[in-house]
Amino acid sequence: MKKPEELNITRHRGNITRSKREALNQHKGAVLWFTGLSGSGKSTLAHALEDKLYEMGCRTMVLDGDNVRHGLCGDLGFSDEDRKENIRRISEVANLFMEAGMIILTAFISPFLSDREKAKELIGEEDFFEIYCDCPLETCEDRDVKGLYKKAKQGEIKNFTGISSPYEPPVNPHLTLKSGARPLQECVDELISFLQAKEIIR
Ligand SMILES: Nc1ncnc2c1ncn2[C@@H]1O[C@H](COP(=O)(O)OP(=O)(O)OP(=O)(O)O)[C@@H](O)[C@H]1O
Ligand SMILES: [Mg+2]
Numbered sequence: 001m002k003k004p005e006e007l008n009i010t011r012h013r014g015n016i017t018r019s020k021r022e023a024l025n026q027h028k029g030a031v032l033w034f035t036g037l038s039g040s041g042k043s044t045l046a047h048a049l050e051d052k053l054y055e056m057g058c059r060t061m062v063l064d065g066d067n068v069r070h071g072l073c074g075d076l077g078f079s080d081e082d083r084k085e086n087i088r089r090i091s092e093v094a095n096l097f098m099e100a101g102m103i104i105l106t107a108f109i110s111p112f113l114s115d116r117e118k119a120k121e122l123i124g125e126e127d128f129f130e131i132y133c134d135c136p137l138e139t140c141e142d143r144d145v146k147g148l149y150k151k152a153k154q155g156e157i158k159n160f161t162g163i164s165s166p167y168e169p170p171v172n173p174h175l176t177l178k179s180g181a182r183p184l185q186e187c188v189d190e191l192i193s194f195l196q197a198k199e200i201i202r
Contacts, residue, residue, distance in 0.1 A: 021101030036133030
């Protein structure tokens with residue numbers, strides 16, 4: 001594939017910088033990348049945190065697995081290659097929102113270390129925070145929120161993370177939430193404290 005420069009594509013730089021947008025928003029832009037097994041609580045946590053941040057006057061956006069697969073990534077399946085492309089597109093979108101000074105909460109299983117590494121590279125180490133929803137597989141199977149574990153075990157779904165496809169846990173996540181055992185509200189409080197400690201919000 002040709003590079004943008006080879007196609008005579010040059011960036012146009014605007015006057016309204018990220019820091020100006022952040023000053024207007026009164027908080028910093030950041031990407032909180034929730035990762036964990038299906039049913040570990042990524043969507044629940046991301047949306048509960050968003051509710052709280054909204055109350056606090058923060059500008060946020062949740063990018064959620066099933067939702068982006070309806071539109072932006074509607075042409076992708078679940079092969080390793082398609083999962084990679086899914087993560088690449090999401091990272092680019094998260095990066096754009098982050099540049100707009102918003103707090104982005106992504107809720108994708110994102111099972112592969114290498115893909116999360118790539119997301120971190122693309123977004124930038126200082127703005128990317130890996131949040132591990134650490135919930136035992138048995139709890140996720142018991143919850144079976146979408147009935148997918150049952151289907152996967154019956155062989156109706158191929159490449160299902162935790163059953164027929166691996167999940168590679170984060171090695172050094174910025175935050176680990178014991179979302180299998182701790183009540184939701186405690187996890188949300190921990191996330192708020194984390195954002196304050198990182199001086200993303202006040
Ligand atoms: N501390 C907690 N944090 C998050 N969810 C919790 C917690 N305790 C219990 N739950 C419950 O666990 C379930 C988590 O489901 P959720 O859809 O959020 O998972 P998910 O990680 O987004 O899965 P998927 O990858 O399939 O979208 C919900 O029913 C939620 O109410
Ligand atoms: Mg979800």
